[in-house]
Amino acid sequence: MDKRLFLLIAVNLLSWFVLLYSIQKKRQLPNFLLTIIVCFIFLSLIEFPYRAFFSDKPxxxxxxxxxxxxxxxxxxxxxxxxxxxxxxxxxxxxxxxxxxxxxxxxxxxxxxxxxxxxxxxxxxxxxxxxxxxxxxxxxxxxxxxxxxxxxxxxxxxxxxxxxxxxxxxxxxxxxxxxxxxxxxxxxxxxxxxxxxxxxxxxxxxxxxxxxxxxxxxxxxxxxxxxxxxxxxxxxTRPRYAHYLSLLGTFTFLKDMLDRVQLNYDVRHxxxxxxxxxxxxxxxxxxxxxxxxxxxxxxxxxxxxxxxxxxxxxxxxxxxxxxxxxxxxxxxxxxxxxxxxxxxxxxxxxxxxxxxxxxxxxxxxxxxxxxx
Missing domain, CATH: 3.40.50.1110 (SGNH hydrolase)
Structure with a gap:
């Protein structure tokens, strides 16, 4: 298994655990932490189907x-x-x-x-x-x-x-x-x-x-x-997509940013x-x-x-x-x-x-x- 995919699964399990634990214990998470967890889960919900059905790189x-x-x-x-x-x-x-x-x-x-x-x-x-x-x-x-x-x-x-x-x-x-x-x-x-x-x-x-x-x-x-x-x-420009996609973990995001950068470079x-x-x-x-x-x-x-x-x-x-x-x-x-x-x-x-x-x-x- 891809190391990044393994990390993505592990962090998702941890995020869900923290989120469910806080709900069960009726403890409110700090806003910044809650925002990070929700965003991470949201991006993951896009990433997993993308890898399974749309990322068909040869x-x-x-x-x-x-x-x-x-x-x-x-x-x-x-x-x-x-x-x-x-x-x-x-x-x-x-x-x-x-x-x-x-x-x-x-x-x-x-x-x-x-x-x-x-x-x-x-x-x-x-x-x-x-x-x-x-x-x-x-x-x-x-x-x-x-x-x-x-x-x-x-x-x-x-x-x-x-x-x-x-x-x-x-x-x-x-x-x-x-x-x-x-x-x-x-x-x-x-x-x-x-x-x-x-x-x-x-x-x-x-x-x-x-x-x-x-x-x-x-x-x-x-x-x-x-x-x-x-x-x-x-x-150095290709690195921006690498960092913004969490070191390439979110491949859909990296592919999208790479396409945007490429289209910009070609037009200019x-x-x-x-x-x-x-x-x-x-x-x-x-x-x-x-x-x-x-x-x-x-x-x-x-x-x-x-x-x-x-x-x-x-x-x-x-x-x-x-x-x-x-x-x-x-x-x-x-x-x-x-x-x-x-x-x-x-x-x-x-x-x-x-x-x-x-x-x-x-x-x-x-x-x-x-x-």
Missing amino acids: YRTGSCKTDFFKPDSSLGYVIGKNGTCEACQVINKDTLFKVNYTMEAARDPTGRQFSRRIGFTTAAASKEIVFLGCSFTFGGGVNDNETLPWQVGQLANQNTINGGISGYGIHQVYQLFKEQYANSSNNQRIFVYSFIYDHILRASGIYKWSLGGPYFKTVNDSLIHTGQLSGYADS LPQEHYDKCFLMIREMAAAIRRTGGKLILIDWDHTNWANKQVSTLSIDRIEKALNTLPEGSVQVIRVSSVIDLNNKSYFIRRDGHPSAAANKKLAQFMLQYIK
Whole structure:
């Protein structure tokens, strides 16, 4: 049992005992103590049903759960496993998926060793297609041969690199590209970046879990890497919800306060954050073109579940910036023009990541840009 839940039950029993004892003995409790007891009982009457019926947060099981990531001073974290492991996601005993992920040890063009999920390989390939992004690229919830990198490689008969890492934002994608490909010849490479609008929030320090990634300052329209995002973002705000919810004991209260804070942060995100993120895309596109490669940006647009935290104002800003990306440097594919984003078969049930069917249909559409 959760220690906080055990404490909640124990304090409730004590509160009821004190309250009933005072009634039985006809002793009036001090007003401040009575107020605390009544408030605690009232909050508990909301908390217990919330935990039982409404708090359906997913959790992971399987061998992939342990030591899958490891800290990295530059990117925040990287994949720390090699070989095949099982990934299983569950919500209230409802198994959403149970699949296998296979990671391989690899070397980037500079000779540095790292781990990544396997892509499609063939000896007959003339090109290498490098996929960058987050779990949409990695293939969260699908088997190795159902990921977008594998599907594209198999249909195009080309080698593909799965450079996606779950949870990454544009700042980490940009830094990974700089470290591995920016200074290499990319004549025979096509880069594919699966862009969800939430990548901007991750790069702006909105989420506490993304603060380990790199931070860039904009100096004269250039990006300067100045350390970790945690050194520049306000990481104290999430603590308010933690303290006001009695150290997370009242989860309904913490979840509500977290949502209020998140919505406020998104609505008030300065324009400079959007500008910086799209400068990363433009610089990455320019470097790819300069070194002989090609960049395809997959726009999952605002109707996708992963963009639900983005306000209407920020959607307008993002779509305007996407429309002003330099022609000839970036090929933008809007996913909503390829698949029906309201079709549940294209997304993993109660999870939201693209299904094998969505990856296959998108891969078929992308062939015209790969060839």
